[in-house]
Amino acid sequence: MKKRRERIDRGIKARSEDIYALSSWREMLYLAGPRLLPAAFFLLLPLFLGIYWQKVMISVAVFALLAMSWEMLAQTGMISLGQALFFGMGAYASGILNSYFGAPPWVAIPAATALGGALCTLILLPVLRLRGIYFSMVTLIIPLMLVRIIEATKIFGGTEGLSGMTPLPSGLPEIYLVTGAFLVVLFGLRRLMETDYGLVLKGIRDNDRSVTNAGINITWFKTQALFISSTIGAFAGAFMTHVYMFVGMPVFALDYSILPIAAAVVGGAGTLAGAALGAVILVPLSEALRGIGGLRIVLYGLFLVVFIVAIPEGLFDYIQRKYHQMERWVEIDQ
Amino acid sequence: MSAPSVLQVEDLYKVFGKAVAVNRLSCEVRRGELLGIIGPNGSGKTTLVNLISGFVKPTSGRILYNGREITHTAPHLIIRMGISRTFQMVRPFYQLPAYKNLIIPLYSPRARQLAGGRYGDRDTVALDLLEEVGFERDAHVAYKPAGTLPQGYLKRLELAKAIALSPDLLILDELFSGLSLAEVASVVPIIEKLRLAGKTIVMIEHRLKELFRIADRIMVLNYGQKIAEGTSAEVMESEAVKKAYLGSEE
Numbered sequence: 001m002k003k004r005r006e007r008i009d010r011g012i013k014a015r016s017e018d019i020y021a022l023s024s025w026r027e028m029l030y031l032a033g034p035r036l037l038p039a040a041f042f043l044l045l046p047l048f049l050g051i052y053w054q055k056v057m058i059s060v061a062v063f064a065l066l067a068m069s070w071e072m073l074a075q076t077g078m079i080s081l082g083q084a085l086f087f088g089m090g091a092y093a094s095g096i097l098n099s100y101f102g103a104p105p106w107v108a109i110p111a112a113t114a115l116g117g118a119l120c121t122l123i124l125l126p127v128l129r130l131r132g133i134y135f136s137m138v139t140l141i142i143p144l145m146l147v148r149i150i151e152a153t154k155i156f157g158g159t160e161g162l163s164g165m166t167p168l169p170s171g172l173p174e175i176y177l178v179t180g181a182f183l184v185v186l187f188g189l190r191r192l193m194e195t196d197y198g199l200v201l202k203g204i205r206d207n208d209r210s211v212t213n214a215g216i217n218i219t220w221f222k223t224q225a226l227f228i229s230s231t232i233g234a235f236a237g238a239f240m241t242h243v244y245m246f247v248g249m250p251v252f253a254l255d256y257s258i259l260p261i262a263a264a265v266v267g268g269a270g271t272l273a274g275a276a277l278g279a280v281i282l283v284p285l286s287e288a289l290r291g292i293g294g295l296r297i298v299l300y301g302l303f304l305v306v307f308i309v310a311i312p313e314g315l316f317d318y319i320q321r322k323y324h325q326m327e328r329w330v331e332i333d334q
Numbered sequence: 335m336s337a338p339s340v341l342q343v344e345d346l347y348k349v350f351g352k353a354v355a356v357n358r359l360s361c362e363v364r365r366g367e368l369l370g371i372i373g374p375n376g377s378g379k380t381t382l383v384n385l386i387s388g389f390v391k392p393t394s395g396r397i398l399y400n401g402r403e404i405t406h407t408a409p410h411l412i413i414r415m416g417i418s419r420t421f422q423m424v425r426p427f428y429q430l431p432a433y434k435n436l437i438i439p440l441y442s443p444r445a446r447q448l449a450g451g452r453y454g455d456r457d458t459v460a461l462d463l464l465e466e467v468g469f470e471r472d473a474h475v476a477y478k479p480a481g482t483l484p485q486g487y488l489k490r491l492e493l494a495k496a497i498a499l500s501p502d503l504l505i506l507d508e509l510f511s512g513l514s515l516a517e518v519a520s521v522v523p524i525i526e527k528l529r530l531a532g533k534t535i536v537m538i539e540h541r542l543k544e545l546f547r548i549a550d551r552i553m554v555l556n557y558g559q560k561i562a563e564g565t566s567a568e569v570m571e572s573e574a575v576k577k578a579y580l581g582s583e584e
Binding site for chain 1: 377387389410418421426429434440442456495
């Protein structure tokens with residue numbers, strides 16, 4: 001007797017995003033489960049981690065923030081190769097506010113978040129009209145250029161950077177600040193992109209001419225998307241300044257631009273949760289490989305290639321699809 | 335035929351490189367009329383639409399809408415003033431359900447202003463609009479991804495996108511092309527209804543027979559110039575038009 005595997009999509013009712021009556025706890029859990037999982041992961045896990053892995057957790061949340069900020073821009077049709085610009089702007093803004101003006105972290109971080117976001121938006125405003133690769137090129141170049149400016153003019157501590165920043169209360173408060181921000185951004189952005197406003201942003205990516213033809217000023221909407229995205233990146237930078245108690249040229253390093261993109265690709269470009277999931281996988285992996293030494297980058301690269309080839313649509317899409325499917329073995333009629 | 339003019343085009347001129355697309359063209363569109371624009375391929379019809387809607391800027395000349403100059407106004411502002419157009423090549427948001435395609439025009443400042451700050455029920459408004467252009471209510475088609483719809487529905491979706499902006503002047507760029515006769519027959523009543531509602535309509539068409547039935551006035555373009563203008567009967571009698579369509583005898 002031959003058998004084959006049959007895949008059935010779960011009832012559309014359980015998958016709908018709309019309002020309907022939930023008939024059982026099981027259905028509620030079916031919907032809420034995947035959403036509670038990241039919350040539980042980021043809120044409960046820190047309680048059981050040692051100091052070293054707590055630091056890794058901070059790193060995970062920071063890169064997840066950058067990845068989501070990248071993803072949000074990408075969904076609006078702007079492929080950025082320079083998340084380091086957002087990160088670095090926030091980092092320097094917070095560092096300067098703290099060490100030159102003596103602002104405590106709880107003032108410096110929010111102020112640097114807003115200021116960094118606004119500055120990045122202003123810097124990129126002239127190139128907002130560029131599409132595709134041209135926009136990407138400019139975002140890649142600007143952070144690299146800023147590093148050279150700091151080096152040459154020796155402003156803000158030059159190559160030495162600024163140090164001696166006020167630290168955040170270490171341990172759990174520090175972690176919960178960034179994981180809390182992560183959860184707010186994850187669920188907030190997901191909701192935002194599902195609204196009509198988000199639909200307009202995604203419309204700009206698909207067909208900007210058609211959005212213009214609907215009487216919408218696409219430059220203005222792109223500016224807003226850019227501001228939201230760069231604000232998220234700037235927060236990550238401002239936060240890290242107070243974790244490291246230092247800010248210097250490395251904040252504009254390529255790592256902060258490339259890793260978020262790698263995370264989004266592994267996790268699934270096109271979904272915010274995918275970008276976050278990618279960071280949750282890649283950052284600890286990079287830490288775990290640290291012991292290997294020289295071959296670390298090679299292994300890391302191999303891992304990326306295998307992932308991209310095996311699951312090109314990204315891990316999150318794959319998991320989501322499987323979650324909504326049932327499989328069973330059925331007999332084949334002879 | 336002495337209704338005030340809504341749109342005035344004065345001495346409009348546009349060159350792409352060396353090719354003259356629109357050559358010193360002057361014309362007007364009067365309130366409440368249905369003006370048909372015809373002409374052989376490459377005669378500058380679509381360029382004229384692009385110029386009026388602001389997607390392309392003219393080399394020289396002026397365009398006035400209700401007496402206000404809009405020659406150098408940005409396209410989204412022109413649309414906000416009440417001119418909407420459809421595209422000959424329909425490019426919907428393929429993954430989105432058909433009705434969600436209308437959310438974007440309904441989100442525009444003009445539509446929101448006209449809706450009087452009525453927020454939150456855009457989906458319902460979108461479904462109503464689709465029904466208006468002939469999507470059968472409750473017949474799943476409105477909920478299907480736009481990419482899976484047949485051409486007839488896509489053209490009607492394109493029309494619905496333009497109507498969603500409650501335009502005063504509606505410019506339809508080859509709405510009938512790619513449609514079967516039955517589909518054209520189902521679109522014509524929609525256009526008639528828009529006229530009854532007092533809209534001014536400009537139609538660019540290749541389907542002359544169908545256009546002549548509904549147009550008040552026809553303008554013929556060739557090589558970017560106006561070669562004839564008048565009722566359909568007058569235009570068809572014109573020697574210049576015969577030459578342009580059938581070729582001259584030398």
